Amino acid sequence: MTTVDDRSVAEAEIGRDRRRKEDARLITGRTRWTDNITLTGMVHLAMVRSPFAHARVTGIDTAAAKQSAGVVAVLTGPELGEEMGVLINAWPITPDQVTPVHTPMAVDRVAFAGEIVAVVAARSAAEARDAAELVDVDYEELPAAVDLKEAAAATPENGGALAHPDLGTNKSALWIFDSAEAGTGSDVEEAIARARTDGVVIEREFRQQRLIPAFMEPRSTVVDPTGEQLTVWSATQIPHVLRFAMAATLGIPESKLRVIAPDVGGGFGGKLQLTPEEWLTVALARRLGKPVKYTETRSESLMSAHHGRDQWQKLTLSATKDGTVTGLKVELLADLGAYVAIVGGGVPVLGAFMFNAIYKFPAYHFACQTVLTNKTWTDAYRGAGRPEATFGIERMMDELAAELGVDPLEVREKNWIKHEEFPFTTVAGLEYDSGHYEAATERAKELFEYDDLRSEQRRRRESGDPVQLGIGVSTFTEMCGLAPSRVLGSLDYGAGGWESAQVRMLATGTVEVVTGASAHGQGHETAFSQIVADRLGVPFEDVEVLHGDTQVAPKGLDTYGSRSLVVGGEALVKASDKVIEKAKPVAAHLLEASVEDLEFRAGTFSVRGTEAGISIQDVAGAVFAAHNLPDGMEPSLDSDATYDPVNFSYPHGTHLCAVEVDTETGQVRMRKYVACDDVGTIINPLIVSGQVHGGLVQGIAQALWEEAVFDESGTLVSGSFVDYLLPTAADTISFDLDHTVTPSLTNSLGTKGVGEAGTIASTPAVVNAVVDALRPLGVEDVTMPCTPQRVWQAIHGAGSGGSTPGAAMPHFESGGAAGNQEQPGASSTEGAGQ
Amino acid sequence: MTRIKLTVDGMAVSDDVEPRTLLVHYLREQLGKTGTVVGCDTSNCGACTVHLDGQSVKSCNVLAVQADGGEITTIEGLADTVPDRADGQLHPVQEAFRECHGLQCGYCTPGMIMASVDLLNRNPHPTEQEIREGLEGNLCRCTGYHNIVRAVQYAAEGEQP
Numbered sequence: 005m006t007t008v009d010d011r012s013v014a015e016a017e018i019g020r021d022r023r024r025k026e027d028a029r030l031i032t033g034r035t036r037w038t039d040n041i042t043l044t045g046m047v048h049l050a051m052v053r054s055p056f057a058h059a060r061v062t063g064i065d066t067a068a069a070k071q072s073a074g075v076v077a078v079l080t081g082p083e084l085g086e087e088m089g090v091l092i093n094a095w096p097i098t099p100d101q102v103t104p105v106h107t108p109m110a111v112d113r114v115a116f117a118g119e120i121v122a123v124v125a126a127r128s129a130a131e132a133r134d135a136a137e138l139v140d141v142d143y144e145e146l147p148a149a150v151d152l153k154e155a156a157a158a159t160p161e162n163g164g165a166l167a168h169p170d171l172g173t174n175k176s177a178l179w180i181f182d183s184a185e186a187g188t189g190s191d192v193e194e195a196i197a198r199a200r201t202d203g204v205v206i207e208r209e210f211r212q213q214r215l216i217p218a219f220m221e222p223r224s225t226v227v228d229p230t231g232e233q234l235t236v237w238s239a240t241q242i243p244h245v246l247r248f249a250m251a252a253t254l255g256i257p258e259s260k261l262r263v264i265a266p267d268v269g270g271g272f273g274g275k276l277q278l279t280p281e282e283w284l285t286v287a288l289a290r291r292l293g294k295p296v297k298y299t300e301t302r303s304e305s306l307m308s309a310h311h312g313r314d315q316w317q318k319l320t321l322s323a324t325k326d327g328t329v330t331g332l333k334v335e336l337l338a339d340l341g342a343y344v345a346i347v348g349g350g351v352p353v354l355g356a357f358m359f360n361a362i363y364k365f366p367a368y369h370f371a372c373q374t375v376l377t378n379k380t381w382t383d384a385y386r387g388a389g390r391p392e393a394t395f396g397i398e399r400m401m402d403e404l405a406a407e408l409g410v411d412p413l414e415v416r417e418k419n420w421i422k423h424e425e426f427p428f429t430t431v432a433g434l435e436y437d438s439g440h441y442e443a444a445t446e447r448a449k450e451l452f453e454y455d456d457l458r459s460e461q462r463r464r465r466e467s468g469d470p471v472q473l474g475i476g477v478s479t480f481t482e483m484c485g486l487a488p489s490r491v492l493g494s495l496d497y498g499a500g501g502w503e504s505a506q507v508r509m510l511a512t513g514t515v516e517v518v519t520g521a522s523a524h525g526q527g528h529e530t531a532f533s534q535i536v537a538d539r540l541g542v543p544f545e546d547v548e549v550l551h552g553d554t555q556v557a558p559k560g561l562d563t564y565g566s567r568s569l570v571v572g573g574e575a576l577v578k579a580s581d582k583v584i585e586k587a588k589p590v591a592a593h594l595l596e597a598s599v600e601d602l603e604f605r606a607g608t609f610s611v612r613g614t615e616a617g618i619s620i621q622d623v624a625g626a627v628f629a630a631h632n633l634p635d636g637m638e639p640s641l642d643s644d645a646t647y648d649p650v651n652f653s654y655p656h657g658t659h660l661c662a663v664e665v666d667t668e669t670g671q672v673r674m675r676k677y678v679a680c681d682d683v684g685t686i687i688n689p690l691i692v693s694g695q696v697h698g699g700l701v702q703g704i705a706q707a708l709w710e711e712a713v714f715d716e717s718g719t720l721v722s723g724s725f726v727d728y729l730l731p732t733a734a735d736t737i738s739f740d741l742d743h744t745v746t747p748s749l750t751n752s753l754g755t756k757g758v759g760e761a762g763t764i765a766s767t768p769a770v771v772n773a774v775v776d777a778l779r780p781l782g783v784e785d786v787t788m789p790c791t792p793q794r795v796w797q798a799i800h801g802a803g804s805g806g807s808t809p810g811a812a813m814p815h816f817e818s819g820g821a822a823g824n825q826e827q828p829g830a831s832s833t834e835g836a837g838q
Numbered sequence: 839m840t841r842i843k844l845t846v847d848g849m850a851v852s853d854d855v856e857p858r859t860l861l862v863h864y865l866r867e868q869l870g871k872t873g874t875v876v877g878c879d880t881s882n883c884g885a886c887t888v889h890l891d892g893q894s895v896k897s898c899n900v901l902a903v904q905a906d907g908g909e910i911t912t913i914e915g916l917a918d919t920v921p922d923r924a925d926g927q928l929h930p931v932q933e934a935f936r937e938c939h940g941l942q943c944g945y946c947t948p949g950m951i952m953a954s955v956d957l958l959n960r961n962p963h964p965t966e967q968e969i970r971e972g973l974e975g976n977l978c979r980c981t982g983y984h985n986i987v988r989a990v991q992y993a994a995e996g997e998q999p
Contacts, residue, residue, distance in 0.1 A: 023936055023937060024936070026944070027935070027936040027941060027944070028936070029944075030947050031913075031928065031932040031935050031941065031947060032873070032914065032916075032917065032928070032932065033871075033872070033873015033874065033912065033914040033948050034873065035872065035875075037872070037945070039872075039875075039876070040866075040872035128867075130856075130863075218979055219943075219945075219979060220877050220885060220943065220945040220946050220977065220978070220979050221875070221877070221943065221945040222876070222877070267944070268943070269943045269944065269945030270942075270945060270979050301879045302877065302878035302879045302880065302883070303880075524943060525943025525944065525945075525980055526942065527942065690939045691939070693985075694980075694981060697981055697983075697984040697985060698942060698979070698980045698982045699982070700982055701982035701983065702979075702982075724878070724879070725878045725880050725882035725883060725977070726882060730977050730979065732970075732973070732975075732976075732977060732983075733969070733971075733973040733976075733978075733983040733986065733987060734970045734971045734973075734974040736970070736982060736983050736984075738984055739982070762982075
């Protein structure tokens with residue numbers, strides 16, 4: 005048997021802070037972004053987009069555009085017709101989900117501002133844009149469904165605006181999980197009723213504002229139809245899924261399609277999409293018989309690439325008087341935008357498994373109503389469902405602590421799963437394999453100097469300091485490593501969750517590793533090289549990781565949901581082990597020994613008790629020559645593996661945040677942020693810390709700065725980087741990170757995934773800190789983003805700070821809030837009570 | 839069309855450009871200097887930052903004709919500006935970004951490095967706050983800026999005697 009596990013720590017690649025292989029190109033400008041690709045004879049596209057959120061297209065005059073210099077073609081939806089194909093939703097969350105047909109270009113009606121109505125092809129991108137200005141479109145405006153709650157309540161009878169009038173409703177699907185029905189817990193209504201008479205009931209409604217992923221590289225697609233295969237380069241996270249979907253919807257045999265994701269400049273879920281622009285670029289390339297390129301502008305990206313989050317969360321938590329939680333009821337309204345995107349309603353449904361978080365709720369009910377509106381479509385954004393859930397529960401745990409008058413960490417500890425209770429089956433039906441919440445919290449408190457900061461907070465409160473200190477807590481977990489195929493099947497997702505890998509020993513001893521995961525900035529080439537170098541005992545530098553091209557990596561399910569390492573990494577391990585198993589009889593043959601007497605260690609097969617040995621590279625050379633192999637052996641060590649995870653992985657951590665809130669101006673200043681994450685075994689600590697830093701800032705940005713704002717007519721008013729507030733270096737601080745490690749028990753490396761952890765954990769930590777600073781002033785919530793204006797208004801008694809000026813969505817009023825899945829005013833429940 | 843003559847990464851070039859052509863489009867599309875990238879259309883992101891006559895500029899905010907007679911350095915030629923450069927040697931700021939993991943997807947990186955070089959030229963020993971404010975014109979979505987700040991500090995320390 006192979007004995008790779010007992011290699012000495014000193015030579016291990018796993019755990020080493022290797023500098024990234026990727027960087028040599030990226031820091032010198034030697035890059036292959038899709039927009040860098042130029043092919044001979046290539047034409048460029050520009051899109052004509054609707055300025056109206058909802059309108060009938062009554063006429064399009066393209067004559068002037070066609071006469072413009074350099075124009076090759078101008079095409080409209082009706083002209084392209086079936087040639088443009090259709091965009092699909094891969095996850096209908098209920099059998100009766102209402103799903104509007106989504107053509108890449110509008111045919112006779114536009115359903116959001118930014119939808120494409122015509123496409124111009126010209127010799128240069130500038131000429132295409134010039135001509136796009138000349139396309140004259142006549143619109144007849146229709147009432148737009150903009151506000152989420154109003155859209156949910158609209159019916160043909162009450163005259164509310166419908167996003168798609170032909171569907172007769174804006175309600176797409178209602179997805180329910182109930183622990184009593186599922187047999188995973190008791191009845192939540194009973195628990196709440198019990199707590200109303202003899203316990204604590206906390207009721208809150210939170211707003212998850214709409215966010216824009218805002219990856220730095222604008223999306224771009226190049227299609228070359230001049231070969232036998234149609235070659236598509238795209239700035240995508242999902243080349244394999246894209247190939248499958250194009251074959252399924254464009255009438256192109258899958259074998260005639262090659263999809264390449266070259267260097268991809270960030271995604272964060274925003275490039276986990278099948279886009280109208282990709283479909284139209286393919287359609288134009290096929291029609292014109294010429295290579296075609298489309299690169300969006302930033303403004304187009306903000307307006308038409310999918311958005312994230314956008315929920316109303318109505319939460320009811322019941323507990324006994326001593327603070328032991330007894331039930332959690334979650335009612336969500338989730339805004340899909342104008343169409344159901346590839347994951348679509350599946351995003352909030354992922355949150356269904358995470359609202360109970362690390363706590364031992366005996367009863368749980370989750371209901372999510374997805375709603376169509378005339379706004380940009382929504383889909384995955386870093387964390388996808390889990391940040392929303394984590395925000396909801398972590399805010400509620402702070403509210404419970406405040407109600408009981410105890411420290412927020414104390415109420416959490418009272419309810420969380422103790423380390424000796426793992427494996428633990430949750431009320432949502434998941435089995436958490438490992439974790440140690442006590443250890444992570446202890447370490448975080450220590451780094452944070454928690455008690456000192458609490459003392460300072462007390463002093464400032466007592467002295468009436470105009471700048472108050474707030475301390476926010478978030479003890480999060482998440483589900484990563486998407487996903488066991490059987491689970492996805494049971495949720496009606498349209499694909500599996502396996503990942504594929506291939507390991508090829510080359511004749512000269514170097515190794516090619518092929519992965520179906522598709523990197524877009526994470527550092528897969530480095531981390532995967534470390535895994536294979538360790539496993540095969542070859543130098544790190546000798547491992548080449550290939551990915552992101554369906555011709556090179558024919559099988560894969562790509563990168564999202566913190567799956568690359570947890571699922572893709574395990575596939576690499578299994579493929580590497582197969583190489584070792586194949587090499588072993590060759591080594592035995594060459595060493596004239598018995599296979600049973602061989603051991604494999606640090607890249608060398610040796611005969612136990614002797615000096616005799618042969619390296620795996622020499623075995624590879626011998627197999628290449630094939631002069632002297634065991635009888636009947638195939639001359640190849642190449643191996644592949646496809647790994648289907650048996651469970652999700654469950655990273656967790658304790659994040660502590662201190663903010664200073666100027667009560668005179670409403671300004672929030674970050675003072676200190678500590679994150680102690682348990683992401684299982686760490687392959688490369690440098691890459692892990694980078695993932696956490698970046699994730700933290702995205703989550704903090706949701707708490708403090710970012711919001712996609714629409715006006716009442718459905719126009720995105722935060723439609724450029726002037727208006728959509730991405731944080732800069734000057735807005736952020738340096739972070740204090742540490743890790744505790746409880747290896748995952750469901751994969752051989754013990755990894756849990758880290759790509760989304762920072763984003764999931766940080767948003768509630770920050771908002772909890774802001775609210776904590778202001779609680780003595782009677783504030784119990786501040787709506788995100790916690791802008792100075794909102795904080796100031798919250799201090800001055802305007803509930804949670806009111807809505808963004810010009811925002812279409814009124815934020816919830818303080819006090820009683822209507823049940824969000826009913827019509828406004830149909831019912832109301834009281835605030836926190838005992 | 840207007841004739842312009844300039845030096846880009848040490849190479850003398852002379853081209854006809856439309857007067858409206860932005861410097862970044864001239865660099866990318868006419869010269870093939872695709873190391874410099876476009877990240878936005880409102881001059882917020884700084885991904886296209888290059889040096890014009892030794893000072894950092896956002897090349898989406900400069901017309902190609904304005905660069906006439908000038909000397910441009912892009913990320914592709916930055917290492918060549920190191921005096922007595924050994925073969926394959928990087929500019930210290932490039933090296934610092936690699937060493938400190940100051941990049942992930944790498945899209946903002948050319949601009950971020952060019953801006954950092956200019957920052958250090960003007961202020962060789964900046965405080966953390968000066969670095970953060972000095973890079974305010976460059977957006978990064980991956981790193982949370984933590985390691986970018988470390989990289990600039992690392993480069994600054996390297997230059998100390």
